[in-house]
Each structure stands twice: as C-alpha cells, then as structure tokens.
Amino acid sequence: MIPIGSGASGTVYRTTWNNRTVAVKERTVPERNGAWAEAASLAWLGTAVPEVFEWDEDRIVMEYLDPGEPDERAAEELGRALAEIHAKGAAKYGCPPEEGPRDAWIGPVPMRNEECDSWAEFYASHRVEPYVRMAVDRGHLSHEEARVFDRSWEAPDEPPARVHGDLWNGNVHWGRDRAWLIDPAAHGGHRESDLAMLELFGCPHLERVRGAYLEVAPFADGWRDRVALHQVFPLLVHVAAFGRSYTERALAAARS
Numbered sequence: 001m002i003p004i005g006s007g008a009s010g011t012v013y014r015t016t017w018n019n020r021t022v023a024v025k026e027r028t029v030p031e032r033n034g035a036w037a038e039a040a041s042l043a044w045l046g047t048a049v050p051e052v053f054e055w056d057e058d059r060i061v062m063e064y065l066d067p068g069e070p071d072e073r074a075a076e077e078l079g080r081a082l083a084e085i086h087a088k089g090a091a092k093y094g095c096p097p098e099e100g101p102r103d104a105w106i107g108p109v110p111m112r113n114e115e116c117d118s119w120a121e122f123y124a125s126h127r128v129e130p131y132v133r134m135a136v137d138r139g140h141l142s143h144e145e146a147r148v149f150d151r152s153w154e155a156p157d158e159p160p161a162r163v164h165g166d167l168w169n170g171n172v173h174w175g176r177d178r179a180w181l182i183d184p185a186a187h188g189g190h191r192e193s194d195l196a197m198l199e200l201f202g203c204p205h206l207e208r209v210r211g212a213y214l215e216v217a218p219f220a221d222g223w224r225d226r227v228a229l230h231q232v233f234p235l236l237v238h239v240a241a242f243g244r245s246y247t248e249r250a251l252a253a254a255r256s
C-alpha cells in the first residue's frame with residue numbers, strides 16, 4: 001500500500017487488488033455513511049469519475065487514476081463532461097444520490113440531502129441555515145453576523161441538475177491527458193453551484209473549463225452576478241469547519 005494522498009476524511013493508497021492497480025481510500029475519521037455517500041455519489045455521477053469496485057464503512061476500492069498535469073484540452077473536456085453530468089438530472093432539489101444516504105458529509109461536517117420543491121427553499125434550509133447555526137455554536141460567527149444570512153436566495157428556475165456538490169479545485173484530479181472528478185457530495189442541485197465553487201479557490205484553466213461548459217449548456221443571463229450567492233454555502237462550511245479566517249469572505253458573499 002503506497003500512500004498517494006490524504007484529506008479531511010482519510011488517506012488514499014495505491015495498491016493491488018484482484019490483480020489490478022487500484023486506489024483505496026481508507027477513512028481515518030469515523031463518519032457515519034461517509035463511504036456510502038461517496039460511493040453512491042460516484043456511481044450516480046457516472047461520467048469522468050473513477051469506477052468503484054467495492055466499498056464498506058471504512059474504505060472504498062476504486063479505479064486508480066494516473067497523475068498528470070493540467071492542460072487546456074483536458075480542461076475543455078472536463079467542462080463538457082460536467083455539462084453531461086448536470087444534464088443527467090435529479091428527481092428533486094436536495095435529493096440524495098440514487099441508493100445513497102440522506103445524511104452525508106461535506107468535508108469534515110455533516111450535510112443533509114432533503115428534497116425541496118424549489119432551489120431557494122433547499123438552499124436556505126439545507127445549505128445555509130445548518131452551517132450558520134454550526135458556525136454560531138462553535139463561536140465562529142456572532143449572532144449579529146448570522147443575521148446577514150437571513151435573506152432569500154434566488155437563482156433562475158431550472159430543472160434540478162445532478163451536481164458534484166463539492167467541486168473545489170482539490171477535487172479535480174488531473175490525470176494523464178484528461179481530468180477526473182473525485183470525492184463528490186452529489187445531490188440534486190443548481191448547476192451554477194458547481195461552477196461557482198470551482199471558481200472559489202481557483203482552478204487551472206478555469207476559463208477553458210467554463211467556456212467549454214457554457215458552449216454546450218449556457219447559463220441564464222446574469223450568472224456572473226450569482227457566483228457569490230452560490231459560494232455562500234462552501235464559504236459557510238469553511239467558517240463552520242475551520243473558523244473565522246473565512247468569516248469576512250462569507251459575509252461579503254452573502255451581502256452581494
């Protein structure tokens with residue numbers, strides 16, 4: 001077992017399994033449903049993701065992805081793959097991945113997938129309020145600051161998309177001649193959210209990824225003005241999980 005990466009939830013190893021080279025992600029943090037949610041998310045997205053061969057509560061055995069360098073062609077292909085995934089759709093905003101758990105995780109904190117009739121309701125109830133509460137409880141947000149998040153969240157009415165759900169730069173794996181999506185927290189969501197999250201901490205060739213995406217699946221007018229709104233959720237997760245260094249940015253996004 002050769003360690004090849006680690007993150008919030010565990011360590012990833014390269015090893016041999018049934019005569020093939022695989023990646024095994026072992027959970028060092030006991031997260032109920034963690035492996036289940038990730039395995040179900042990977043299967044549900046089904047495009048540009050590693051194949052899952054086997055999983056149990058403590059580990060996922062999946063296709064090993066050779067490492068490579070970001071390049072423009074792979075970035076454009078990634079944009080088109082993302083459009084393809086989104087277009088697979090979802091039954092409702094907030095629905096869990098097929099055969100996946102309602103109670104999942106986003107990084108080191110819990111994330112609940114609960115069906116809602118509108119994106120605005122889903123976003124307020126399950127992607128904003130729980131993390132505002134968590135951040136306040138942990139002393140990372142004052143009660144006065146918390147009120148900034150007590151607002152309505154509006155994005156153009158679209159059918160729910162099948163979203164990756166945790167699409168920050170670290171969850172794009174640049175392989176040999178292509179890019180892969182790893183570590184999803186998939187659910188029925190708004191497709192603008194994935195692209196907005198990818199922009200949050202930057203991503204190599206982001207313009208290429210987004211350009212290729214929009215060529216296939218344009219967003220409604222005004223999407224640039226909504227990037228901050230979609231970034232409120234991942235920023236709040238950072239505030240709740242890691243503390244006040246993200247508070248000002250989260251507040252600014254919510255005020256925009």
Ligand SMILES: Nc1ncnc2c1ncn2[C@@H]1O[C@H](COP(=O)(O)OP(=O)(O)OP(=O)(O)O)[C@@H](O)[C@H]1O
Pocket residue numbers: 004005006007008009010011012023025050062063064065066107108170171173182183
């Ligand atoms: N299938 C794979 N093949 C090759 N390398 C992989 C594979 N899956 C993950 N890795 C490597 O392991 C690293 C950590 O993986 P991953 O993001 O899934 O872990 P994590 O603990 O969920 O991290 P975090 O929650 O902090 O994002 C990745 O950045 C990547 O370099």
